[in-house]
Amino acid sequence: MIKAFVFALAALAVAVPAFAEVKQDNIRRLVKLEKRGLQSTTKTHLDGLITPVSTGAARGFAYDAGWLARQPAANGGTQWQCLAEALYFEARGETVRGQFAVAEVILNRVDSPRFPNSVCGVINQGTGRKYACQFTYTCDGHPEHINEPAAWERVAKIAKVMLSGAPRALTNGATYYHTHAVRPSWSRKFTRTAAIGDHLFYRAGYRLSSN
Structure with a gap:
């Protein structure tokens, strides 16, 4: 079940726009939820773990x-x-x-x-x-x-x-x-x-x- 869940999450990551990414730590969080018995995860919840990334926003980024x-x-x-x-x-x-x-x-x-x-x-x-x-x-x-x-x-x-x-x-x-x-x-x-x-x-x- 866990493998199927991760595969489904990966499919969602492919389906979202090119300017978004699914963070690895969020994937780990979702797998932990699945291990604790989560049987279903709504698309709304998954969308909340997808972080939009501008192509130029982080280029050369510095707290400066x-x-x-x-x-x-x-x-x-x-x-x-x-x-x-x-x-x-x-x-x-x-x-x-x-x-x-x-x-x-x-x-x-x-x-x-x-x-x-x-x-x-x-x-x-x-x-x-x-x-x-x-x-x-x-x-x-x-x-x-x-x-x-x-x-x-x-x-x-x-x-x-x-x-x-x-x-x-x-x-x-x-x-x-x-x-x-x-x-x-x-x-x-x-x-x-x-x-x-x-x-x-x-x-x-x-x-x-x-x-």
């Missing part, structure tokens, strides 16, 4: 302001807009590396069953309840304005590159982060995966030791 400056001006649809706005209001004062790291967290959440399955869904989760949302700027009751064109141009490019399939190599799968200025209660339980700029990054899973 110079590389980013050479990329064309970015625009896109609703999901791009949501990600760019989140990076602007959450991390525009960070380094390029730090902004990419925040983008990783958002996209890691999209891939996680713990969170909504779209960029806008992740970013707006909890919005409507003041200060009860995941990203404070969406629920603090204050209007948000983009007043720094250069900062917007930079995060817009980062959002485009990340949505086009750039690697997520900075946070080791993090789905949470906070600034050095605070210490939320969950940070004492989750596994810290990285420290980049003004942010500390974590993924869910209780620590085995405090050492």
